[in-house]
Amino acid sequence: MAAALGAAATLLGKVFTMLSAAPVAAYVDSLELGHNSEQIKAKLAHTRGLLHNAQAQVSHVVDNPGLQELLPALSRNADQAEDLLDELHYFQIHDRLHATNYAATQANFLRHARNALRHTATSSWAACFSCSSAQDDSDSTSGDDELRFHRVIFSRKFKSVLQDMQTHCDSVSDLLGNIPSNSMPVAVHRPQIGSTIIQDTLYGRRHTFEETVNRITTQIETVSVLPIVGPGGIGKTTFAQHLYNDGRTEEHFQVRVWVCVSTDFDVLKLTREILACIPATEEGGSSSVANETTNLDHLQRSIVRRLKSKRFLIVLDDIWKCDGVDQWRTLLAPFTKGETKGSMLLVTTRFPKLAKMMETIDPLELLGLESNDFFTFFEACIFGEDNKPEHFEDELAGIAQKIADKLKGSPLAAKTVGRLLHKDLSQKHWNGVLEKHQWLKQQNNNDIMPSLKISYDCLPFDLKKCFSYCGLFPEDHWFTSSEINHFWVAVGIIDSNHQADRNYLEELVDNGFLMKVIQNGCVMMERNWLLESMAVLWPPTIWIK
Known part of the structure; x- marks a missing residue:
C-alpha cells in the first residue's frame, strides 16, 4: 500500500x-472541462498532499480496502494524462519550430483559419471548411512516417481522462480526509539491546578493535564523539x-552508560535515561531525580554535577534519526561541562x-568480515563452537564455502543462513x-532481509525509485x-x-545505499556491497563516478 500511495503521489x-x-x-482551458487548469492543479496538489501524509500514517489507514481499489485507478488516470500531455507538448514544440498550428488552442486555431481566408483570394468557404475539418480531425506533421495529431480525438480522450482523474481524486481525498487527526506515524520497531555481551567471541576485526580501544582511551578533549557506522547486520552493536x-575500558572510565536509542530520538527521554544510570553523589542530588521531574534544565544540571570530576563513556546504540544539529547539541550539552579530560x-x-553530523573524531566504518574470519564465524553459527559432524569436511564444507x-x-546473514542449515x-x-537463496525468504525480525528492508522502507518513495532503477544496468557498471x-x-x-533542488545521489549516500570511493584521483560512488548481495530486494552493484 505504501508503494501505491507513493506511485499515485508521484504521478499526480x-x-x-x-x-x-x-x-x-x-x-486545457480551451476544452471547457468545467474546471480551468488552475482549479485542476489545486485539486491535484490537495490530493497529492493527502497521499504524502498517508504514507506516514498507521497501518489500518493505509490498508483501507477502498484505497486499495481507488489508488491503482487514480495512478492509471494520471499515467494516461501524462502520456497525453507529452503528446500535446511534442506538437506544441513542433508548432513553434515549423510555424504550424496543430496543437494550438481552439481560439488560436480559428484565428489562424480567418487569417488564411483573408490572405487567400482563391479560397472558398467550402475549401476552408475542408481544410479545417482535415486539420480538426486528422492534423499531422507532413510525411507518412511522422506522428499524427488528431485534434478532436485527442481533445475527447484528454477530456475523458482528466474527468476520470478528478473523480478519483475526489474519492481518494474523501477517504484520506477521514484519517483521524490523532493518528500516529508508523514506527519502525527495533529490539532493545543492552551492553551485556551475547556473542562471547569477537570474530575477526582484532586489529580494528585494538586500535579503537586505544583511540577511546587516549583522547585529550573534554568529550569526544566516535560514530560506528555500517549497514544493518554488520555487527556494530x-x-x-x-x-x-x-577491561581497559572499564579501568579508564569511572562512569559507563549504555542507552539503546532506536527510532525514538527524544532529548528529554534520553537525558532522563542517561541520568538514571549515573551513580548519584551528594552534590548531584538523589538517585530518583530522573523520575521526579520532566524539566530538561533540571536533568541536565544534575548530569553536570554528577559527572563534573569523572571520566565517562556513554554508548548511544542504534540511532535512526535526529532532527538536526541543534537537537544533537542539546542532548550533548551537559556532557561538555566536565573538568576531567x-x-x-x-x-x-x-x-x-x-x-557525520555527530562526529568529533573520524568515524569507524565497519565492513564485512574477512573471508577466513567469516567462514569460522559461519561454522560457529551452524554448529556452535565445536560440534561439527564427522562428515562435514568431506560432504558439506565445499557447499558451506x-x-x-x-x-x-x-x-x-551468517546467523540467518546458519539457522537454516x-x-x-x-x-x-x-x-x-x-x-534457491532461501535465506532471502526468512522473515523473522532477527533475520537479515527484514533488517535490511527496514532501511529501504524508510527511504522516501522517489529515492526508492532512484535506487531501484539502477538495476537496469549490469553489475559493476560505471557512471558519471x-x-x-x-x-x-x-x-x-x-x-x-527541479533537478537542482535536491541532490539525489548525496541523499542515497546519506542513507547508506551508495558509498563514496576515491579511484585514480576521482570521487566515485558504489553500491553498498551488502545491499548489493541481497539481489532479490535490490539490484546489483552500480558504480558512479
Missing part, C-alpha cells in the same frame, strides 16, 4: 508540473558491546549522514539453500554523476525543471 505531481506550462494550461566491556560518546548508526561467498561477510545436515538440503542524473530524468523519476 508529474501531471501538476506539466499543467503548469502556459501553452498546455491554455489548451556487537563491536560496541565488546568495547564497552573490555578524555570522556567519550560512542554512537552506532547505519546512516552516514547522522555519523560457496554459500559463505554469497553473504559478503555479513554477520547477521542447522535444521538439516544433508547435502540435498544445503544445496537447496545454496541454489551527470549520466545517472540524466538517466533518472529521462525515465521520469525526477523532474528536470
Whole structure:
C-alpha cells in the first residue's frame, strides 16, 4: 500500500508540473472541462498532499480496502494524462519550430483559419471548411512516417481522462480526509539491546578493535564523539558491546552508560535515561531525580554535577534519526561541562549522514568480515563452537564455502543462513539453500532481509525509485554523476525543471545505499556491497563516478 500511495503521489505531481506550462494550461482551458487548469492543479496538489501524509500514517489507514481499489485507478488516470500531455507538448514544440498550428488552442486555431481566408483570394468557404475539418480531425506533421495529431480525438480522450482523474481524486481525498487527526506515524520497531555481551567471541576485526580501544582511551578533549557506522547486520552493536566491556575500558572510565536509542530520538527521554544510570553523589542530588521531574534544565544540571570530576563513556546504540544539529547539541550539552579530560560518546548508526553530523573524531566504518574470519564465524553459527559432524569436511564444507561467498561477510546473514542449515545436515538440503537463496525468504525480525528492508522502507518513495532503477544496468557498471542524473530524468523519476533542488545521489549516500570511493584521483560512488548481495530486494552493484 505504501508503494501505491507513493506511485499515485508521484504521478499526480508529474501531471501538476506539466499543467503548469502556459501553452498546455491554455489548451486545457480551451476544452471547457468545467474546471480551468488552475482549479485542476489545486485539486491535484490537495490530493497529492493527502497521499504524502498517508504514507506516514498507521497501518489500518493505509490498508483501507477502498484505497486499495481507488489508488491503482487514480495512478492509471494520471499515467494516461501524462502520456497525453507529452503528446500535446511534442506538437506544441513542433508548432513553434515549423510555424504550424496543430496543437494550438481552439481560439488560436480559428484565428489562424480567418487569417488564411483573408490572405487567400482563391479560397472558398467550402475549401476552408475542408481544410479545417482535415486539420480538426486528422492534423499531422507532413510525411507518412511522422506522428499524427488528431485534434478532436485527442481533445475527447484528454477530456475523458482528466474527468476520470478528478473523480478519483475526489474519492481518494474523501477517504484520506477521514484519517483521524490523532493518528500516529508508523514506527519502525527495533529490539532493545543492552551492553551485556551475547556473542562471547569477537570474530575477526582484532586489529580494528585494538586500535579503537586505544583511540577511546587516549583522547585529550573534554568529550569526544566516535560514530560506528555500517549497514544493518554488520555487527556494530556487537563491536560496541565488546568495547564497552573490555577491561581497559572499564579501568579508564569511572562512569559507563549504555542507552539503546532506536527510532525514538527524544532529548528529554534520553537525558532522563542517561541520568538514571549515573551513580548519584551528594552534590548531584538523589538517585530518583530522573523520575521526579520532566524539566530538561533540571536533568541536565544534575548530569553536570554528577559527572563534573569523572571520566565517562556513554554508548548511544542504534540511532535512526535526529532532527538536526541543534537537537544533537542539546542532548550533548551537559556532557561538555566536565573538568576531567578524555570522556567519550560512542554512537552506532547505519546512516552516514547522522555519523557525520555527530562526529568529533573520524568515524569507524565497519565492513564485512574477512573471508577466513567469516567462514569460522559461519561454522560457529551452524554448529556452535565445536560440534561439527564427522562428515562435514568431506560432504558439506565445499557447499558451506560457496554459500559463505554469497553473504559478503555479513554477520547477521551468517546467523540467518546458519539457522537454516542447522535444521538439516544433508547435502540435498544445503544445496537447496545454496541454489534457491532461501535465506532471502526468512522473515523473522532477527533475520537479515527484514533488517535490511527496514532501511529501504524508510527511504522516501522517489529515492526508492532512484535506487531501484539502477538495476537496469549490469553489475559493476560505471557512471558519471551527470549520466545517472540524466538517466533518472529521462525515465521520469525526477523532474528536470527541479533537478537542482535536491541532490539525489548525496541523499542515497546519506542513507547508506551508495558509498563514496576515491579511484585514480576521482570521487566515485558504489553500491553498498551488502545491499548489493541481497539481489532479490535490490539490484546489483552500480558504480558512479
